[in-house]
Amino acid sequence: MSPVLRPRRLRTTPAMRRLVRETRPRPEQLVLPVFVGSTAAPIPSMPGVARVTVDGVVDEARQVRDLGLGGIMVFGVPEESEKDDVGSQGWAPDGIAQRAIERIRDAVGDDVVTMIDTCLDEFTSHGHCGVLDDAGRVDNDATLECYARMAVAQARAGAHVVAPSGMMDGQVEAIRGALDGEGFADVAILAYSAKYASAFYGPFRDAVGSSLQGDRRTYQQDPANRREGLREALLDLAEGADMVMVKPASHYLDVVSDVAAASDVPVAAYQVSGEYSMIEAAAAQGWINRRAAIEESVTGIVRAGADVVLTYWAKELAGWWR
Secondary structure, eight states: OOOOOOGGGGGSSHHHHHHTOSOOOOGGGEEEEEEEOSSOEEOTTSTTOEEBOHHHHHHHHHHHHHTTOSEEEEEEOOOGGGOBSSOGGGTOTTSHHHHHHHHHHHHHTTSSEEEEEEOSTTTBSSOOSSOBOTTSOBOHHHHHHHHHHHHHHHHHHTOSEEEEOSOOTTHHHHHHHHHHHTTOTTOEEEEEEEEBOOGGGHHHHHHTTOOOOSOOTTTSBOTTOSHHHHHHHHHHHHTTOSEEEEESOGGGHHHHHHHHHHOSSOEEEEOOHHHHHHHHHHHHTTSSOHHHHHHHHHHHHHHHTOSEEEOTTHHHHHHHHO
């Protein structure tokens, strides 16, 4: 007589379900993104998230350390008057991002992995991720020179990890060469390898005060393309990326899975502002269970293969999981 197959036996109690759970996200896998500007202010399109000052980011870093999170990712938000055509505040020694990194390292040292976005979009008057040519197109090679300068300035300020997010061809190789040439061989590169031209970035652009007119579809990837995401990640790996990232996360879990299966370095995924705001908005209306939805969303990203998750809920999740 054949045995009766009853998978439900392993679902009978909370203790049983915990025992056999396959995916177990941990606080140390999470990275908290923070926006640092000259003034503190809530971000209306991201309920519960606020821009902080250079002084305020120190408190954020200490919380990240005390909660056992994996790291903090800094996005500098300059004043509108500080923006120019090439984004020179991105590599200025006294630029907002460099000052934030210096303060974080002074406060928490090596106890927290300090990461920083290496891109021009927050710093350019036109809002694009690179230098524009005479025809108004992003000049790939001229932009690489700026990225190299940014990465060196960020490393000099104390960043453990620089994270090029502009999707320029050859950006990892250019940055690695510049860092090594200036004696920063230990500074790691987290490459935004598969970054899609997504509709889910809207609240982020509010957070950084983006000046963008138009779109970034000539350098960010088409959301319809899956194979291209893996191809971009493999190119970054060949150039020496220490980690690779897929962005956004929740709507690109197939790409996360593909990259994780092929990568011999850690894979990150960024749960972007629109993903955050959708859940917060639905929860505020009472349409979904907020905590359950947050935990399920991050668990799904890890289940797909992400080793590291950038999420605005990092601190809250750490508190729940302690």
